[in-house]
Amino acid sequence: MNSRRRTPAATGKPAAAASPWRASRERLRDRALKRDAVIQAAAREFNRKGYHNTSLDDIAARLEVTKPTVYYYVTSKEQLLFECFVAGVEQIHAAFRDVRTLPVPARERLNAVLRHYGEAVASEFGWCMVRAEDQDLSPAMSRHIKALKSEIDHGIRRLIREGVQDGSIEPCDAKMTAFALAGALNWIAHWYREDRTLTGAQIAQAFVTIFEGGLRPRGGPAPVSSSVRTRRTRGASAR
Amino acid sequence: MNSRRRTPAATGKPAAAASPWRASRERLRDRALKRDAVIQAAAREFNRKGYHNTSLDDIAARLEVTKPTVYYYVTSKEQLLFECFVAGVEQIHAAFRDVRTLPVPARERLNAVLRHYGEAVASEFGWCMVRAEDQDLSPAMSRHIKALKSEIDHGIRRLIREGVQDGSIEPCDAKMTAFALAGALNWIAHWYREDRTLTGAQIAQAFVTIFEGGLRPRGGPAPVSSSVRTRRTRGASAR
Numbered sequence: 324m325n326s327r328r329r330t331p332a333a334t335g336k337p338a339a340a341a342s343p344w345r346a347s348r349e350r351l352r353d354r355a356l357k358r359d360a361v362i363q364a365a366a367r368e369f370n371r372k373g374y375h376n377t378s379l380d381d382i383a384a385r386l387e388v389t390k391p392t393v394y395y396y397v398t399s400k401e402q403l404l405f406e407c408f409v410a411g412v413e414q415i416h417a418a419f420r421d422v423r424t425l426p427v428p429a430r431e432r433l434n435a436v437l438r439h440y441g442e443a444v445a446s447e448f449g450w451c452m453v454r455a456e457d458q459d460l461s462p463a464m465s466r467h468i469k470a471l472k473s474e475i476d477h478g479i480r481r482l483i484r485e486g487v488q489d490g491s492i493e494p495c496d497a498k499m500t501a502f503a504l505a506g507a508l509n510w511i512a513h514w515y516r517e518d519r520t521l522t523g524a525q526i527a528q529a530f531v532t533i534f535e536g537g538l539r540p541r542g543g544p545a546p547v548s549s550s551v552r553t554r555r556t557r558g559a560s561a562r
Numbered sequence: 563m564n565s566r567r568r569t570p571a572a573t574g575k576p577a578a579a580a581s582p583w584r585a586s587r588e589r590l591r592d593r594a595l596k597r598d599a600v601i602q603a604a605a606r607e608f609n610r611k612g613y614h615n616t617s618l619d620d621i622a623a624r625l626e627v628t629k630p631t632v633y634y635y636v637t638s639k640e641q642l643l644f645e646c647f648v649a650g651v652e653q654i655h656a657a658f659r660d661v662r663t664l665p666v667p668a669r670e671r672l673n674a675v676l677r678h679y680g681e682a683v684a685s686e687f688g689w690c691m692v693r694a695e696d697q698d699l700s701p702a703m704s705r706h707i708k709a710l711k712s713e714i715d716h717g718i719r720r721l722i723r724e725g726v727q728d729g730s731i732e733p734c735d736a737k738m739t740a741f742a743l744a745g746a747l748n749w750i751a752h753w754y755r756e757d758r759t760l761t762g763a764q765i766a767q768a769f770v771t772i773f774e775g776g777l778r779p780r781g782g783p784a785p786v787s788s789s790v791r792t793r794r795t796r797g798a799s800a801r
Contacts, residue, residue: 373696375614454696457612493775499768502753503746510745529738536732537776 358396360386363447366407370450370516374404374458401460405468408455411448412471415440419478428491430538433482434531440475440508441527449512476501486538493540504534597635599625602686605646609689609755613643613697644703647694650687651710654679658717667730669777672721673770679714679747680766688751715740725777732779743773 364385368377379400383390397403418439422432444452456468479501486492511526521529603624607616618639622629636642657678661671683691695707718740725731750765760768 373698376698457693459612459615495772495775496768499765500772502749503769503772506746506749506752507742508745509752510741510748513745513748514741526738529735530742533734533739533742533776536734537772541780 354396361393361396362403362406362410365403366410366447366451369404369407370447374400374454379403401464404451404455404458404460405464407448407451408468409471411443411446411452412475414443414446414448415475416471419475428489429482429486430491430535433479433486433492433538434535436479436482437504437508437534438527438531440505441511441530442523444508444511445515445523445526449515453509453512476505479504483538490540492538495538500538507534593635600632600635601642601645601649604642605649605686605690608643608646608693609686613639613693618642640699640703643690643694643697643699644707646687646690647707648710650682650685650691651714653682653685653687654714655710658714667728668721668725669730669774672718672725672731672777673774675718675721676743676747676773677766677770679744680750680769681762683747683750684754684762684765688754692748692751715744718743722777729779731777734777739777746773 361382365377365382368381368385372381377400379390379393382403383393386393397406415436418436422435425432425435443449456465456472460468480497483492483495483497483500487494487497507530511530515523515526600621604616604621607620607624611620616639618629618632621642622632625632636645654675657675661674664671664674682688695704695711699707719736722731722734722736722739726733726736746769750769754762754765
């Protein structure tokens with residue numbers, strides 16, 4: 324309906340100013356925004372009640388729409404969980420892309436990724452990021468989620484190895500250290516639901532400071548500043 | 563049946579040597595051993611298939627007994643999950659008790675606790691320890707589990723604060739550091755099911771080494787040896 328107001332006839336502007344594609348682009352954008360709203364509502368419900376205890380009816384009720392409206396944006400509850408998962412991990416994938424060419428030691432690039440990771444887990448998508456895999460999903464969906472997680476795991480290991488090589492990280496077992504870092508961060512989704520005395524950004528910073536103590540070389544340079552902040556993709560709304 | 567062989571009449575020994583309570587003590591021990599077997603079988607099933615996908619029939623089948631036999635040892639599936647949880651966390655509680663009076667710096671006591679923690683999470687009780695809370699338990703059971711977990715959390719924070727005070731731990735935010743340590747360890751239950759290239763003890767040691775790098779004071783003494791090993795309570799079999 325909104326798009327009708329912008330047709331040449333309605334605005335009185337020359338046809339050239341309003342491309343015949345414009346209305347359709349706006350409809351697409353409108354659809355994307357509504358789809359994001361559905362995903363965000365789902366993330367909140369899954370977070371609050373768990374995946375199995377949440378129905379598409381609950382999500383529709385939260386959005387004050389009907390269930391068929393929800394089906395217009397996603398094909399199933401499973402797909403909805405997957406979209407919530409992706410909204411969370413996309414923030415981490417974006418952080419990896421952003422730091423790739425930064426001309427700073429690998430520890431600083433790793434810190435930036437871990438900070439975004441922490442913020443993502445503390446976001447409303449955190450529960451879905453961390454728990455999606457345990458919800459008896461279809462084998463195909465499960466494989467997809469595992470692959471995306473594995474990419475993050477290997478990205479962290481790679482940055483650790485680069486840091487050991489460039490001297491910014493104390494030599495360590497990259498695989499175990501990556502598991503320890505990811506575990507510490509993933510666990511935020513568990514306790515943060517009940518203890519919200521800090522913001523997600525504050526928690527992420529506190530964790531990076533803790534990790535920093537373990538990662539930086541013994542007798543090495545002072546901790547890096549927390550200034551390496553990359554553009555952050557804000558979950559569903561940025562997709 | 564076993565106990566009958568040991569009654570005075572059967573052994574021919576004087577009644578004084580075999581207390582009339584002995585048979586009943588042995589029956590109790592026998593019952594405790596069988597109960598532990600039920601708990602261990604349950605832990606394996608929960609670990610493999612998840613709590614909601616496991617029935618008491620599955621557990622009975624694994625033990626080659628009937629379901630009523632299982633009910634002889636536990637009153638419900640929920641209680642069974644709770645017992646599995648307790649079998650895991652008891653190893654950590656025991657470690658706290660063991661290190662309490664050790665005349666070593668707090669960091670070494672903390673290391674010993676964290677090593678037992680890591681081994682417990684990598685044990686067959688790990689999944690139940692970490693996931694019990696998310697299984698829609700009764701409010702009373704949930705509170706009980708939370709209280710036992712909270713005790714561990716506060717025990718770790720206390721050791722961190724003591725370490726900062728005695729100079730064996732770099733000053734840090736005790737609460738956040740305790741969350742980071744516990745998170746890293748809890749997450750073992752997640753990935754260890756699929757990646758069993760190391761033993762639980764090796765993983766626990768690798769994690770303590772990683773933590774050690776972050777905990778010990780900058781420019782402080784060299785890492786402590788891994789010799790502080792306390793008596794370990796072996797899960798269900800020691801209860």
